[in-house]
Amino acid sequence: MGSIFEAGSLTQDQRDSGAGKQKPEGLRSYGRRKGHRLSPRKEKLMETRLPELRLDLSGPAPDPSALFPGNPEEAWLEIGFGAGEHLIWQAEHHPQIGLIGCEPFMNGVASLLGHAERIGLTNIRVHDDDARDVLAWLPDASIARVFVLFPDPWPKKRHAKRRLIRRSTVAEIVRVLKPGGEFRLGSDSAEYLARTLLTARKFEELEWLAERPSDWRERPEDWPETRYEKKAKAAGRVCGYLRFRRGPQAGTTS
Numbered sequence: 001m002g003s004i005f006e007a008g009s010l011t012q013d014q015r016d017s018g019a020g021k022q023k024p025e026g027l028r029s030y031g032r033r034k035g036h037r038l039s040p041r042k043e044k045l046m047e048t049r050l051p052e053l054r055l056d057l058s059g060p061a062p063d064p065s066a067l068f069p070g071n072p073e074e075a076w077l078e079i080g081f082g083a084g085e086h087l088i089w090q091a092e093h094h095p096q097i098g099l100i101g102c103e104p105f106m107n108g109v110a111s112l113l114g115h116a117e118r119i120g121l122t123n124i125r126v127h128d129d130d131a132r133d134v135l136a137w138l139p140d141a142s143i144a145r146v147f148v149l150f151p152d153p154w155p156k157k158r159h160a161k162r163r164l165i166r167r168s169t170v171a172e173i174v175r176v177l178k179p180g181g182e183f184r185l186g187s188d189s190a191e192y193l194a195r196t197l198l199t200a201r202k203f204e205e206l207e208w209l210a211e212r213p214s215d216w217r218e219r220p221e222d223w224p225e226t227r228y229e230k231k232a233k234a235a236g237r238v239c240g241y242l243r244f245r246r247g248p249q250a251g252t253t254s
């Protein structure tokens, strides 16, 4: 598919982007970390299963495939998996892939663990905190897909700095993506989608995989509906689905 982005001239922007640094603004991009009380079964999973699946970011990151049993072909990363439906679907449909999920909302993490246990999935790992810590930890060109599905929109102007998708986060996503890898973002906010496109445009490595309106108006078949998306549609909001391919250029974001 052809790129609608022009290459070149933005290297300084990228240099200013903060690629490779820790969370630059230090502001939380998420809301609450705890909701209703967990069921005894989920409490138990949080005590027993989470420590087994949790990433240890205290040392240097290995090749992400080494984080999973059986050295899967590729590792994919989901940022803000919510209750985990999409991550579980991908892990179940792609047993040859290792899925890393990041989510600071404990009830969401517990829900993911519950699904994973029920299905008997072994190809998932979890960071129950800010995904930007994982992005900063991961080696360059180590992840084949990054999913950001319905990030908190933070629509009020005074909260704009909390939005996850900003130049520094996209710079990190570009850095960790393998050449040919894919970055997917869904949102029910036209403004968020437009901002994401404008931000992505600053990275010559990213090619927007859209040739016609249906390419971003319709969800691809291998992209299951999330809980948030279902709610957004029930409330009458229109959703958009962006897919970007990371081109073969290397090391131009730092």
Ligand SMILES: C[S@@+](CC[C@H](N)C(=O)[O-])C[C@H]1O[C@@H](n2cnc3c(N)ncnc32)[C@H](O)[C@@H]1O
Pocket (backbone or CB within 6 Å): 029, 030, 031, 079, 080, 081, 082, 083, 102, 103, 104, 105, 108, 129, 130, 131, 132, 148, 149, 150, 151, 152, 153, 164, 226, 227, 228, 229
């Ligand atoms: C609107 S919800 C969408 C959840 C899910 N992706 C869905 O579509 O149903 C956004 C989620 O992103 C999570 N989130 C926000 N900032 C995050 C961050 N820096 N790292 C990881 N998750 C984050 C929030 O906790 C929340 O669960």
